[in-house]
Structures are given as C-alpha cells and as structure tokens.
Amino acid sequence: EQWITLHLQQDTGYITAVEQLKGDQIRIQAEERRKTLNEESKQHQARAQYQDKLARQRYEDQLRQQQAMNEESLRKQEESVQKQEAMRKATIEHEMELRHKNELLRIEAESKARAKVERENADIIREQIRLKAAEHRQTVLESIKTAGAVFGEGFRAFVSDWDKVTATVAGLTLLAVGVYSARNATAVAGRYIEARLGKPSLVRETSRFTVAEAVKHPVKVRLKSKPQDALEGVVLSPSLEERVRDIAIATRNTRQNNGLYRNILMYGPPGTGKTLFAKKLAVHSGMDYAIMTGGDVAPMGRDGVTAMHKVFDWANTSRRGLLLFVDEADAFLRKRATEKISEDLRATLNAFLYRTGEQSNKFMLVLASNQPEQFDWAINDRIDEIVNFALPGLEERERLVRLYFDKYVLEPATGGRQRLKLAQFDYGKKCSEIAKRTEGMSGREISKLGVAWQAAAYSSEDGVLTEAMIDARVDDAVKQHLQKMDWLRGEEAAKISCWESCLSYLHKTWLTRKVALSS
Structure with a gap:
C-alpha cells in the first residue's frame, strides 16, 4: 500500500509538471503571437506612413509643377500684353506724327493762299481803308458841330432864365448837404454797431x-x-x-x-x-x-x-x-x-x-x-x-476715466457708424486699474488718453480695440507724464540754485561792507 501510494504521488507530480509545461508553452506561444502581431502592425503603420509621405510628395510635386505652369502662362500673358501695348503705343505715335505733319502742311498751304490773295487784292484793300477813314472823319465832324450847336443854344437859354439858375444852385446845395449827412450818419451807425455787436480783437471766443x-x-x-x-x-x-x-x-x-x-x-x-x-x-x-x-x-x-x-x-x-x-x-x-x-x-x-x-x-x-x-x-x-x-484724486480719476472711455470708445463702438469695435473684457475693472496708474495726471491728460485709445482702434487693421492696446497707450502716457515732471523739477531746481546764488552774493556783499564800515 505504501508503494502504491508513493507511486500514485509520483504520477500525480508528473502529471502536474506536464500540465504546467503545457501551460508555459501556451503562454509562450501567445506571447510570440502578440509580438508577431505588434511587429506586423508596426510594419503596416510604417508602410502607411511611407505611402502617405509618397502621396504628399507627389501632391507637392504636382502643385509645384502647376504653379510653375501658371507662372509661365502668366509671364507669357504679360509679355503678350506688353507687346500689344508697345504696338498700340507705336501705332498711336505714328498716327500723331502723321496728323501733325498733315496739320503743318495744311497751315502752310492756307498761309501761302492767304498771302497770294492779299498780294493780288492789295490795291482794293487800301482803297477800302481810305474810304472808311474818310467816312468816319466826316461823321465825327458833323457830330461835333451838332453837339456844339445844341449845347450852345441850351446854355444861352439857361443863362437867360434866372429862375432855372436859382433852382439848379439850390438843388446842388441840397445834394451836397445830403451826401455829407449820409456819410456822417453811416459812420455813427457803424461805430454803434461795432460797439454793440463787433467782437473785440482781444476776445478769442x-x-x-x-x-x-x-x-x-x-x-x-x-x-x-x-x-x-x-x-x-x-x-x-x-x-x-x-x-x-x-x-x-x-x-x-x-x-x-x-x-x-x-x-x-x-x-x-x-x-x-x-x-x-x-x-x-x-x-x-x-x-x-x-x-x-x-x-x-x-x-x-x-x-x-x-x-x-x-x-x-x-x-x-x-x-x-x-x-x-x-x-x-x-x-x-x-x-x-x-x-x-x-x-x-x-x-x-x-x-x-x-x-x-x-x-x-x-x-x-x-x-x-x-x-x-x-x-x-x-x-x-x-x-x-x-x-x-x-489735481484729481483716485475717485475723481476713476470718474474721469469712465467718462472719457464712454465718450471716445463705448459710444462710437455701439453707434455702428464708425470703424471702431471693442474686444470683450471687464471694462469697469480696467477703468479702475487705469485710475490707479494715472496718479498725478490732470483731467486734460486723461481726456487725451481717451482720444489715444480711439486713435489706436482706428489705426489697427480690423478696427478692434483690445485690452493690450489700452495698456500700451496708458504706459506711454505715464512715461510722458513722468518725463514732464522731471523737466518741471529740473526747472524748479534751477530757480532755487539761482536764488541761492543771489542770496550768497548779497550776503558776501553785506559782509564786505560791514567789514569796511567797521574798519
């Protein structure tokens, strides 16, 4: 029984080992199959990429060839157009030259014909001029005689009638008085209107x-x-x-x-x-x-x-x-x-x-x-x-920034009639930030800052005012303001130095006189 039991145990271990060996073989075969599949997939992927690369290269080659053909066709068209334009210009110049020559020939022929006619009819023309001059002279002499006779009779009749002479003198006197009065009245009225409605030269607006x-x-x-x-x-x-x-x-x-x-x-x-x-x-x-x-x-x-x-x-x-x-x-x-x-x-x-x-x-x-x-x-x-x-404080600067932001940015952007658009960001927060950064600036400087924002939008390609553009204009304005303050401080320092020099000179002069008086 012990031997049978031992023999059975050995058979069981052998069977177990065989089963384990079979399982290892199956696992090894599965691993090999997985590696084979992975390798095949990599090869397929590499083949697909290579084919795609070849297709892209073929497409690019086709594009380059097409572009080269288009450029060649365009070049040929331009050359053809230039040749046609040159031919047209040469034709126009030739036509203008022929027209000019024909015009010169026509003028020359007309001048020669007119000169020939004048030479042939010179005697007739001189006779006509002489007759016209004689007729004009006779007409003028008769007109002078008639006018002298009329004025002479009228003057004699006027002088012989004393009532007419008196009325004429009175009329001329009244006319002179009227002209003088009208001139003075016009001057007085002009001065009155100027005093009432005329703007003095010192008044600008x-x-x-x-x-x-x-x-x-x-x-x-x-x-x-x-x-x-x-x-x-x-x-x-x-x-x-x-x-x-x-x-x-x-x-x-x-x-x-x-x-x-x-x-x-x-x-x-x-x-x-x-x-x-x-x-x-x-x-x-x-x-x-x-x-x-x-x-x-x-x-x-x-x-x-x-x-x-x-x-x-x-x-x-x-x-x-x-x-x-x-x-x-x-x-x-x-x-x-x-x-x-x-x-x-x-x-x-x-x-x-x-x-x-x-x-x-x-x-x-x-x-x-x-x-x-x-x-x-x-x-x-x-x-x-x-x-x-x-100068405005923080609260006043924020009110000014909001006021000019609405006036120069929001109203034109929402009106729709101007080329100005506004990007999306927190406008209220941005105005508060700008108010903090513009410390020491006046209301006029802040208003110019609003105009600068509008100009930045107009100068952009799409007309959109972004937050970065606003910050850039604010940076420029702050730098300029600091530069102005440096200039002002330098001027004040120069004035103080001048006063100190004057005081020092006066002090030295006073000490010199004091010493002279004491000695």
Whole structure:
C-alpha cells in the first residue's frame, strides 16, 4: 500500500509538471503571437506612413509643377500684353506724327493762299481803308458841330432864365448837404454797431451774437438758453464741487435779480477744468461768455490800452450779462514794481485796473492762473472768491476715466457708424486699474488718453480695440507724464540754485561792507 501510494504521488507530480509545461508553452506561444502581431502592425503603420509621405510628395510635386505652369502662362500673358501695348503705343505715335505733319502742311498751304490773295487784292484793300477813314472823319465832324450847336443854344437859354439858375444852385446845395449827412450818419451807425455787436480783437471766443454771425446767418434767431447744470461733464472733488455749485447758484440768482457780480480767481495746475467750468457757469447762469488770454495783451504794445477799453465797452453793452474769462492772466497782470514789465504793458494793466475798480452788474470777471503769486496787489484787491482747482484724486480719476472711455470708445463702438469695435473684457475693472496708474495726471491728460485709445482702434487693421492696446497707450502716457515732471523739477531746481546764488552774493556783499564800515 505504501508503494502504491508513493507511486500514485509520483504520477500525480508528473502529471502536474506536464500540465504546467503545457501551460508555459501556451503562454509562450501567445506571447510570440502578440509580438508577431505588434511587429506586423508596426510594419503596416510604417508602410502607411511611407505611402502617405509618397502621396504628399507627389501632391507637392504636382502643385509645384502647376504653379510653375501658371507662372509661365502668366509671364507669357504679360509679355503678350506688353507687346500689344508697345504696338498700340507705336501705332498711336505714328498716327500723331502723321496728323501733325498733315496739320503743318495744311497751315502752310492756307498761309501761302492767304498771302497770294492779299498780294493780288492789295490795291482794293487800301482803297477800302481810305474810304472808311474818310467816312468816319466826316461823321465825327458833323457830330461835333451838332453837339456844339445844341449845347450852345441850351446854355444861352439857361443863362437867360434866372429862375432855372436859382433852382439848379439850390438843388446842388441840397445834394451836397445830403451826401455829407449820409456819410456822417453811416459812420455813427457803424461805430454803434461795432460797439454793440463787433467782437473785440482781444476776445478769442465768445457765445455772444456777433457781426460775423449776423453776416453768415442773417435769419438766425437766438432762442433763450435752457438752464443747465454747471457741473455737467465737470469732475471735481466733493468739497470743490460743493463750493463751485454754491458759486453757480449765487451767480444765477445775481443775474436774475440784476445784482452786482462777484469776481473769481481760479488757480491750479493746467488741465484741471478751469476753462470748462467757466463756460458751464455762464450757460448755467443764462449769461454770455467771452474768453481772452493774457498772452495776447503784451504783443499789442501801445494799442493794448485801446483794446482793453474796447473789451470792457463791449462787455457793458451785453443785455444778458457777460462772463469775461481771462486765461493765463498772470501774463499781463503781474506786479508793476518788477523791471520785466514794459511801459506799454504797465499802461494796459492800469487801464484794466481802472475798468475793474468797481463791481458791475453788466459783466463778471473770472481769472485763471497757474502762478497767482505773480499778480499785482491791486489785482488781488479786486478778487472776491479764490478757488483752488487741484489735481484729481483716485475717485475723481476713476470718474474721469469712465467718462472719457464712454465718450471716445463705448459710444462710437455701439453707434455702428464708425470703424471702431471693442474686444470683450471687464471694462469697469480696467477703468479702475487705469485710475490707479494715472496718479498725478490732470483731467486734460486723461481726456487725451481717451482720444489715444480711439486713435489706436482706428489705426489697427480690423478696427478692434483690445485690452493690450489700452495698456500700451496708458504706459506711454505715464512715461510722458513722468518725463514732464522731471523737466518741471529740473526747472524748479534751477530757480532755487539761482536764488541761492543771489542770496550768497548779497550776503558776501553785506559782509564786505560791514567789514569796511567797521574798519
């Protein structure tokens, strides 16, 4: 039994080994088959790629051949066209040359024929000329005789009749008096119209109806202006808005009650809204406005006094009240004690002080300056309100950026009439970012930035304004602003250095005199 059991165990192990060997063979065969399939697939793929490559090369060769054939055909066509054009030009030139030769031959033949006819008929022509001259001379002599006889009889009849002589003298006298009166009346009327409607030479811009407008629009009817908000389109700080709104309300009530206007001085950096607010103030108050600049006064020389009086005479004739805005007023209203001011400019300043010595119910004076410390002390005495227009803060800059973004970008893009489109991005977030980056910039600089965005869209190929284009224009504007600030600081440093040199010289001079006096 043990032997049988052992024998059975050996047979079982043998069978197991055989089965295991069979399984290994099957696995090996499967692995070989898989490798064979993979290799076949790689070969198929490589064959397909090679065939595709050959097909692409054949297609490219065909394209190159077709292109070469097209170029050759085009070249031949161009050569044919050039040959035809050359033949046509040669034909036209030949025709023009033949026509010119024929014209010359015709003119020469006509000239010869005309000369021959004139030579043959010379005697007849001279006889005709002689007869015409004799006839004309006889006609002139008879006309002179007839006119002398008529005028002589008329003069004798006129002199012999005393009543006719008296009436003629009286008529000539009345005619002379009428001509003289009409000429003087025309001069007086002209001066009156010029004083009422003519714009003075110092006034650059005005909303008042002038003679030029009357000539251009003779049937134009001026309607009564509607009340408008004085701060419409003007972005200022809250405290400054409150103050200028009070000034606007007071000015409008003053105009309605025919009171005395208060004079205002607006000072601050350029581009902060001084001129814009002055115009809005005039429209809000129902007044006319006139803008003049101080730089126009000095070049007038001796005529400055007369021109200044004409400005105020013209302002006093306004029925609606006139807001006289003087931009860059420090150009001619500077201190009279300084040596830099000429005698003519000093006389013009005196005329200005004379006409503004008392407050008026006809005009309101608004001065704007970047350097108010240069004003003559008499000018400061004529100012009733002083308003500082400072650079916009972060909140004001964001309002300005949004205002000009809507005006120069969104409205043209949504109107559909202009070649301007806007890419998709967060407009509000972008305006806030730009407001933070434009620190220290004025309202005018921000408005120019809006114009630059519009110009960037117009200069692009598709007319689309992208976020990158906006950022590029903002970078350029910031760099330019920093450059301007560097120039300004350099100028201020030069002024400080000059003052320090002057003070040092004065100190040394004082020490030298002190030592001399003590010795």
